[in-house]
Amino acid sequence: MMSENNYNDEKYFDENCIFCKIVEKQIPADIVYEDEYTIAFKDLQPKATIHLLVIPKVHMKDIIEVDEYYMSKVHSSIKNIVEQLGLAEKGFRVISNCGAGAGQSVWHFHFHLLSGKYERFDNH
Ligand code: AMP
Ligand code: ZN
Numbered sequence: 001m002m003s004e005n006n007y008n009d010e011k012y013f014d015e016n017c018i019f020c021k022i023v024e025k026q027i028p029a030d031i032v033y034e035d036e037y038t039i040a041f042k043d044l045q046p047k048a049t050i051h052l053l054v055i056p057k058v059h060m061k062d063i064i065e066v067d068e069y070y071m072s073k074v075h076s077s078i079k080n081i082v083e084q085l086g087l088a089e090k091g092f093r094v095i096s097n098c099g100a101g102a103g104q105s106v107w108h109f110h111f112h113l114l115s116g117k118y119e120r121f122d123n124h
Helices: 018-023 068-085
Strands: 029-035 038-041 048-056 093-095 110-119
Touching: 018 038, 018 048, 029 048, 029 068, 038 068, 048 068, 068 110
Parallel strands: none
Antiparallel strands: 029 038, 038 048, 048 110, 093 110
8 A cells, every 4th residue: 555645744753752752763762663664662651561552653643643554554563563472372452542531641643552461541
């Protein structure tokens, strides 16, 4: 699938966004997977034995704003990570909090990829 969007447009980067800074390697993260379109790193405050954040390398604020092109890239990355870490056998969860009312705190679309002992997000 091709996209006609120009993802180099400045609207796809937010200099104040912590996840854009991780994409640009301006701040450190424990990166476990990276390709041309996405990056995945360990959540700083894990809610499960394995708790990764899988994000597009463009700034789109949530699951509504992310486009199908990048959604498909994130989906591919999740499948690659699941295979690399052997998570299919263990079982895993994929969660996206959308909106402050659902506990979203970073306004750059991300999936939480969780496996193992798991603590719910209900405290948000
Ligand atoms: P949400 O609350 O669904 O928006 O998820 C944001 C997640 O990002 C939280 O689980 C935070 O623990 C995590 N987080 C925030 N800053 C960082 C960071 N610099 N490195 C890794 N994880 C982070
Ligand atoms: Zn961002």
